Structure formats: structure tokens, C-alpha cells
Amino acid sequence: MISMDIEFDYQNDVYGFLDFENIDKQFQSKGIIDETPSLFSIPTHFAAYSAENSGQSASYLIKAEEDNFGGKLTPNISRSNDSESKDLGKKSHSKDSLKFSRKIAKLLVENLASATEESVVSVFLRASSKIMNSIHTAFDEKAQVMPTEDLIQSEVSILQQIWKEFRDCLSYKKNNKICLVKPEHWNRIFNRKTFADQAIKACQLMKNDPSIKLLLNNECLLKCFCDILFVVNLLMVFTLVIKDGSPKGGKFIKEIETADNLIVLMTNPDLFQYYNHRSGKFASECCGACKICRSKGIPVGFKSILENTRVKTSMLIDTISKVFPTNLQKIQEEQVIYLLSVVIQSS
């Protein structure tokens, strides 16, 4: 039985790594996963990350790239040893988050537009629809199951709206004031509460759809739906960034020098306001003199919050790489359900 975090208080709670041993055993016995993902130990990615210390050079994304493509890195992806890294302190990274966000929006909008039977997006959404239906029937045994295909179509429409609005607010053509990604932009996708608000708004525009009508009439079910959709959406972004190898897609994203920090911000958007886009560094690792470093609101223990988020991010990347060892087209529904059961709070 899945228990949802209805209050959305702490973003970190989305990664409620509970009872994994049991989940892993169940999936291993069915042959869905080969080995237990390293959820209980610090993965190799993080060890590499800690060694680098600065948070600037290639780390877990590069490691994931090596895992996915047999360790054969193209020279332009390997960022850590080139002379450029020596100048990182002086270099401006102001545009990195904008480039990163536009690329992930493009990837998601394109993938959602081709959500056909075999696409990776439909595999994720089919898994989430089935989980949604099992929650629905758990609430009410007599409840009629919502047709999976209808539910997938509704999910596609909701996500398309959210992603298109995100893309448009980052586009010079639609928003000529844009020069930097701000927390209010980032939260549209990565803050659970903001994402849910938009999903509910999209549902209200689709109130004649029978499945959506049913959700709108049951507040608790609607919150569960938004929560699952948020997690599925986040996992799709992570999976596409890690597994997509196209030069203008996943590969481009991985080549952004500050991509590792931006991935950390995907995991915990609350850190966004303490990230200096120009230096590409977090408050505790920046210059000590800029506006971000001197911000009065920096939480006590920021360094350990950041460190914990990096560990969680690394664990998530590690898990995705292990659950989906092959390419995007071969991702199976059972693997997605496994991944969801690892990430969604379980009890």
C-alpha cells in the first residue's frame, strides 16, 4: 500500500527510501532486476564527486554516461582534465541553467508528442496509470477501474500543458525579459506543490474527461494522482538526461559544465535560491563575498543539506542506471514500476 505525502512540506521526502530490501527481493525473485541497486551504500559516483570537492568537474553524470555506453567517452564529454577546467573560477555560467532547462523542455515536449504504444514516455505513464488505479480501488473496493489508455492520454495532456508553459516562459520569443532561470520557473517542474497546482489547473480544463471528472470529485485521489505524476515526470527527466544519447538532447545536456549542480537542483529545488548561476557554485562553495554567499536566508547546516542532496541524487542516478541497463527503447513497464516503488514513499 502506498502512502502519499499530501502536505508537500519537504521536497526531500519524495525520496523516502524505505523498505527497499523487501522491494528489491520481490523484484529480484521475479527476475525484473539483476542485482540490488546500491541504495544502502554511498555509490561510486558520489565517491568520485567527493574527491573532486569543488562540485564543478565531471562526476556522476559522466559516470552514468560511462555505465550506459560501456566506458567509451567522447573527448568533448570528458570535462575534468582539459585546460578549460582551470579557468572555471573566472568563467561565467549564467546561461547554463537556461540552456539546460530549454533542452530538457525540448526533450520532454518531443517525447510527449510521440507518446505512442512503444515509446518510453508511454511505458512510464502506463506504469503510473496502473499504480493510480490500484490506489483508486484501494480507496473504494467497488470503484470502477479507470481505463488505462484514457488515463495515459489524460496524463499526456496534463504534462504537455505543464511542459509547454515551462518552455514558453524560458523562450525569448514568448518572454523577452528572460535572461536567467529563476526559482519560480524551476519550481514549475521540480517543486512538488507548484507542479501539483499546475496539474490541478490542467485537470480543471479537462473536466469533461470521465477519469479526470472522477479525480476532481475526490480531493484525496486527486492529490495522489498529482503526486504520482510529479514523481513520474521527474523520473522521466532523469532517465532521459541519463539515457538519451542524441547530440542535441541528452548528450548536449551532459556537456553543460554545471550540469551536475543543475541535476542536484532537480532533486532539491529549495537549494535554487542559494545557487550562484554566474559562478556555477552553491553558497557554501562560492566566493564568500557575492550576494548569494552573503544571503541572510541560507539555512543552518546548508553544507550538509547540499551534501545529502548530492548523495540522494547520486543514488537516484545509480538506481536508474541499474534498473534500466539497456537503451531507452527497451525499458519495460515492470522496471518502471520497480523504480516508482523505490522512489515513492512506501509503507
Ligand SMILES: [Zn+2]
Ligand atoms: Zn559567492
